[in-house]
Amino acid sequence: MNINNFEDYEVEHVHRVYEHIAPHFSATRFKPWPIVESFLRNLPIGAVGLDIGCGNGKYFTVNPNVYIMGSDRSSNLVRIAHDRKSQDSLVADALDVPHPNSRFDFAISIAVIHHFSSPARRVASIRSILAALKPPSNDEHDGGKALIYVWALEQKNSRRGWGDGDPQDVFVPWVMSKRLPGSKNEADKHNRQTPEGCKADGDQGGKTHDEAKEGKDEKEGVTYQRYYHLYRSGELEADIASAGGIAIESGYEKDNWWAICAQR
Amino acid sequence: MKILTSNYITCAVKACKSSTLSFPLHFQDAELVQEEVDFNAEFIVGILPRIEWDALIVTAAELGFTNLPAQKPEPTEEAPLGEQVLKDLHKLLLETQVTEGKLVCGNCQHIYNIHQGIANFLLPNHLV
Numbered sequence: 001m002n003i004n005n006f007e008d009y010e011v012e013h014v015h016r017v018y019e020h021i022a023p024h025f026s027a028t029r030f031k032p033w034p035i036v037e038s039f040l041r042n043l044p045i046g047a048v049g050l051d052i053g054c055g056n057g058k059y060f061t062v063n064p065n066v067y068i069m070g071s072d073r074s075s076n077l078v079r080i081a082h083d084r085k086s087q088d089s090l091v092a093d094a095l096d097v098p099h100p101n102s103r104f105d106f107a108i109s110i111a112v113i114h115h116f117s118s119p120a121r122r123v124a125s126i127r128s129i130l131a132a133l134k135p136p137s138n139d140e141h142d143g144g145k146a147l148i149y150v151w152a153l154e155q156k157n158s159r160r161g162w163g164d165g166d167p168q169d170v171f172v173p174w175v176m177s178k179r180l181p182g183s184k185n186e187a188d189k190h191n192r193q194t195p196e197g198c199k200a201d202g203d204q205g206g207k208t209h210d211e212a213k214e215g216k217d218e219k220e221g222v223t224y225q226r227y228y229h230l231y232r233s234g235e236l237e238a239d240i241a242s243a244g245g246i247a248i249e250s251g252y253e254k255d256n257w258w259a260i261c262a263q264r
Numbered sequence: 265m266k267i268l269t270s271n272y273i274t275c276a277v278k279a280c281k282s283s284t285l286s287f288p289l290h291f292q293d294a295e296l297v298q299e300e301v302d303f304n305a306e307f308i309v310g311i312l313p314r315i316e317w318d319a320l321i322v323t324a325a326e327l328g329f330t331n332l333p334a335q336k337p338e339p340t341e342e343a344p345l346g347e348q349v350l351k352d353l354h355k356l357l358l359e360t361q362v363t364e365g366k367l368v369c370g371n372c373q374h375i376y377n378i379h380q381g382i383a384n385f386l387l388p389n390h391l392v
């Protein structure tokens with residue numbers, strides 16, 4: 001990948017896209033992932049944590065006995081999160097979070113780190129999450145823990161059908177209907193355009209960089225292209241190690257790799 | 265932004281994090297509202313040990329609340345915190361919100377704006 005300025009690239013291919021698709025995106029993001037849910041439910045009463053890249057704040061309501069401060073680059077998504085009136089939310093960059101080091105019992109970062117467009121920036125984002133966690137003391141299990149989710153390259157069973165040997169840096173289109181934002185029927189119409197079919201949520205099949213372009217169609221709406229780095233098996237654990245952390249538990253769930261990590 | 269949040273916020277500029285001057289950030293021109301939140305006594309008891317009390321006293325004073333005890337209340341099994349103490353903390357930490365205003369870093373003097381209850385910590389390019 002030949003990118004001169006990774007940050008500018010992400011502004012164009014990640015931040016600007018989410019800012020535009022925020023209401024439509026939010027309308028399709030309401031079901032928490034089971035592993036995220038159980039991670040949050042198992043925290044002690046009064047635990048304090050961060051949701052880095054909180055989007056519409058869909059995890060804020062899972063456990064009312066903990067305190068979560070969610071942050072996101074997209075002020076339009078943070079506005080939706082803030083309107084939940086539960087927990088708290090702010091606008092911040094995941095690489096420059098306004099939080100003191102070593103204070104937090106937990107952190108989650110769900111479907112965020114795969115939007116950073118260089119290995120160094122992905123590792124830096126994990127390093128910043130780890131730095132916020134309470135360091136482990138004598139007992140290695142009493143420090144803060146972070147749960148990280150990223151999209152997997154290995155998703156042969158999904159409609160996208162990616163797997164070994166496919167490009168890891170891709171554009172994934174988001175089709176936003178002009179007429180009925182978030183409408184299932186409207187989104188379904190777009191499925192005809194992709195041979196593999198897709199969920200009725202605006203997420204379309206992936207394309208490599210060369211194929212991707214932002215399109216506009218009078219009838220069908222606007223297509224936005226989001227950049228993703230698709231993680232290979234073992235890559236998330238390796239990035240965590242490069243960031244000075246350790247993966248305590250990790251696995252695969254529905255097209256995603258996840259890991260619970262802590263400071264080493 | 266809830267007052268509790270300000271106890272977990274510092275300057276977004278990396279070089280400021282090692283400076284004691286960057287925590288807590290300082291409120292200016294703050295407009296407050298009270299918004300009712302379900303009272304959860306166990307949550308307040310659980311979060312109390314996780315609060316930096318000296319920073320909370322600074323923040324509270326900047327917002328006009330000067331009646332916090334100088335020492336953090338330390339409940340014991342024999343003497344748990346009374347309901348009124350917990351309710352007062354709940355009101356200050358969770359129900360008092362800053363809707364408009366500024367947060368200023370005591371180290372680099374950078375100003376972060378709070379608008380409609382949401383603080384914005386995105387940095388201009390030259391500070392990243």
Ligand SMILES: [Zn+2]
Pocket residue numbers: 275276277280286369370371372373374
């Ligand atoms: Zn500063």
